[in-house]
Amino acid sequence: MLTLLGVAAVVVGFAVRLNPLLVVVIAAFVTGLAAGLSPVEVLEAFGRAFNENRFVSAAYLVLPVIGVVERAGLQERARTLIARFRGVSVGPFLIGYLAFRQITSALGLTSIAGHAQSIRPMVAPMAEGAVEARTGPLDDDARQQTRAMASATDNIGLFFGEDIFIAIGSILLMVGFLATSGITVDPIHLSVWAIPTAIVAFVIHAARLILFDRRLRRRAGP
Amino acid sequence: MIKLGAVYVLAGLVFAAFAVLSALDRNNGKRFGNALFWALVSLSFLAGDHLGDLGNGVLVLGLAAIAGFGMLGRGQPATTSPEERRALAERFGEKLFVPALTLPVVVAFGVLVLKPIELGGQPLLDPKQATLLSLALAAIVAVAVALILLRQPPMSPLQEGRRLMDTVGWAALLPQMLAALGAVFALAGVGELIGQLVTDWIPMDARLTAVAVYCLGMAGFTIIMGNAFAAFPVMTAGIGLPILIGQFGGDPAVVCSIGMLSGFCGTLMTPLAANFNLVPAALLELPDRYAVIKAQIPTALPLLVGNLVLMYVLAF
Incomplete structure (x- = not known):
């Protein structure tokens, strides 16, 4: 039971907004010590796992090119481009992005978009531009909500698209886990049964985007 | 075969450049903190396997x-002003x-064309790391395109990065x-312990309760652990296999697939899934x-209920 103290440390640490890197280190020590490891053993286990997970941080390699195109005015261009299409409102625009992200993820192309390479330089400025074209300049609050919604849309499209692709990590994990339990499942069945949830996710989030669009417009007044 | 090590060397060099440029940045009052931080990241990429x-x-x-x-402070490399950007x-x-x-x-192109290529019986790219x-x-290609097409200064990728x-x-x-x-x-x-607590304390003699405990458990566990992959084996071994599949005869593919996606609803709601929720x-x-988590919760909760209903209807 004591090992659960580490989980408690994470929850409390995040709730009081301590620096998360410190919270993680503290939680690792609390958990390891409670499980009977020595401090050095905890540090070794943590160091080894950190080293094995370096691939997680390698994705920042896209930042230099994004920075260069921002320097040359991409965000500003994205903003004015969308404003030229007067008919495109923020709701339908993000719904289109959601569909694009779900479909490409379902085809296994999960890394062709993302927060660093598409949301920050293009999708968020376009979403802001779409709002501005209709209601005039955004206040800070509406701007931040629009950006957060653009990022949320990327995550939702990715999560509820990728599981339809048969060679994605989660499907392989499920096949492997079931195999060790003596159950043989064809990966294609797992991916087919991800489709109903994908459709429901699209419907729910698309409805929210339309409501979000209306709320922003109402805020801006007549 | 090109392996992950090549990416690590590249990342290590880029972070080393960030460290050097940070140290030289007199506009950042905490420049040596930034320099040390990125230098440690660079060391990890370049020499992590030799540090023990x-x-x-x-x-x-x-x-x-x-x-x-x-x-840690925030570096301020010379960049273009908003007016200049509008003109550009x-x-x-x-x-x-x-x-x-x-x-x-x-x-x-890499995933669809390069990944299947084999040279002398060896794949060109390590298949596990092709993405x-x-x-x-x-x-690399995009930086080259940007520098040539937009005629930006050669140091700009590193400074802007x-x-x-x-x-x-x-x-x-x-x-x-x-x-x-x-x-x-x-x-x-930790995982097994939580799984045990859930299965020991919640009666699951009705099918609907069992489906609800499994789906909500996947989401809740994912919120605590930050990762549906960590929740899946524990919850499925504790509830999915013995109760939903064993006792009630559920279809394993439906139970597992929708169970995993219930976990993904949890991913949308936790700060522990930092790369999806806090980094953006x-x-x-x-x-x-x-802010991103707050934007996601109103989608995640109804979708979780939707998953529960879908599993109840489709799995049996």
Whole structure:
């Protein structure tokens, strides 16, 4: 039971907004010590796992090119481009992005978009531009909500698209886990049964985007 | 065969450049904190395999100490002003999209064309890492395209990259740190313990209750652990296999697939899934660290209920 103290440390640490890197280190020590490891053993286990997970941080390699195109005015261009299409409102625009992200993820192309390479330089400025074209300049609050919604849309499209692709990590994990339990499942069945949830996710989030669009417009007044 | 090591060398060199440029940045009052932080990241990429487990552990302590004690500032490399950017946007027009769109095109090319290529019986790219290798290749090609097409200064990729890296700051390392914490949790058996608590304390003699406990458990466990992959084996071994599949005769493919997707609903609601939820908030310069999570919860909750209903209807 004591090992659960580490989980408690994470929850409390995040709730009081301590620096998360410190919270993680503290939680690792609390958990390891409670499980009977020595401090050095905890540090070794943590160091080894950190080293094995370096691939997680390698994705920042896209930042230099994004920075260069921002320097040359991409965000500003994205903003004015969308404003030229007067008919495109923020709701339908993000719904289109959601569909694009779900479909490409379902085809296994999960890394062709993302927060660093598409949301920050293009999708968020376009979403802001779409709002501005209709209601005039955004206040800070509406701007931040629009950006957060653009990022949320990327995550939702990715999560509820990728599981339809048969060679994605989660499907392989499920096949492997079931195999060790003596159950043989064809990966294609797992991916087919991800489709109903994908459709429901699209419907729910698309409805929210339309409501979000209306709320922003109402805020801006007549 | 090109392996992940090549990507690590590239990342190590880029972070080394960030460290040097940070140290030279007199506009940042905490420049040596930034320099040390990115230098440690660079060391990890370049020499992580030679530092030993303890050495890597000490390196992580260093990163956490620099971040935790507020020694990180935000570099201010000379960049273009908003007015200049508007003028440049006017001048370059749609050309500006080309480098950014080069990224997805090269990634798709890597995954679809390069990945299946074999040279002398050996795959060209390490098949397990083809996506990340393609992303690194795409990053290089896109930088070249941007420099040539938009005639930007040769140092701009490193200076602008550092600007964005400093915008993300310590949050950049959080996903990797949390993955390491997951490993410590696994070592201490935290997952099994929670799974046991759930199965011991909640009666599951009705099918609907069992479906609800499994789906909500997947989401809740994912919120605590930050990762549906950690929740899946525990919840499925505890409830999915013995009760939903064994006792009630559910279809394993439906139970597992929708169970995993219930976990993904949890991913949308937890700060522990930092790369999806906290890093974007930093990248988009949102003052509320949890703004993206708050935008996701109203989709995640009804979708979780939807999953529960779908599993109840489709699995039996």
